[in-house]
Amino acid sequence: MKANDIFSHDYFMRQALKEAQAAFEKDEVPVGAVVVCNNKIIARAHNLVETLNDPTAHAEMQAITSATNSIGGKYLHECTLYVTVEPCPMCATACFWAQTGILVYGTPDEKRGFSTISSKLLHPKTQVVKQILANEAAELMKTFFEKKRKKY
């Protein structure tokens, strides 16, 4: 890796993928997220829906709560949310309320991604970058659901 690559989208998405892997190891749908502000990771989270019995415990929701708590304000204007899979409408709307500066996601979610409903769910000021390390995120999801199907 070149020195100027250190703070690339790939670098931070790789941190989100580590979170997704942690979810995978807990038998959770493997989605991970990090929030970055001034090149510093201020929040890390992974999906904990099954562990917490909480349908709202998506990686992004926890990351947003943790990041706003870290900042001490309810907005993430200056922040980038990295998430391995396209957010669902719940998480996209949480990005809206936080007025998140940039949303970077990996693989699209053709079934439950926010864009299957409406791109208007995001704040008009939020920039969107997609397909960052998409193959890695998609592969993790595919492996997870194949394992699930074998189990049941």
Next chain:
Amino acid sequence: MKANDIFSHDYFMRQALKEAQAAFEKDEVPVGAVVVCNNKIIARAHNLVETLNDPTAHAEMQAITSATNSIGGKYLHECTLYVTVEPCPMCATACFWAQTGILVYGTPDEKRGFSTISSKLLHPKTQVVKQILANEAAELMKTFFEKKRKKY
């Protein structure tokens, strides 16, 4: 009140309105929610976005987290969520993930309510009842925003 009115939609919505009033008194946008299962209130919550500096701390989100925690499972099939104002897309999608049995809301939110985006945000099995004590909920919102406008 007649005895058979005790467990009416009005009765439970009045409990949600008490939560909304509690939010109002904390200078929070006055939205309240309760979750009812077998005629028993298993969760109560009100908007705490400002208090917690957390854009995800809507009344419904907290009520769903609390209710699923109370039940020990991630679904609210047998439950009714009462909320004083039409849920935003974040909260409607949280209802979706919880597969909430019935959603009862008071006043519509013509600016940020989920139905301004898509009614598909809710789970197809979720029944929706609206306009329950709508005037009370709307009046509380109106008073809140009038007070805000005078202040700033």
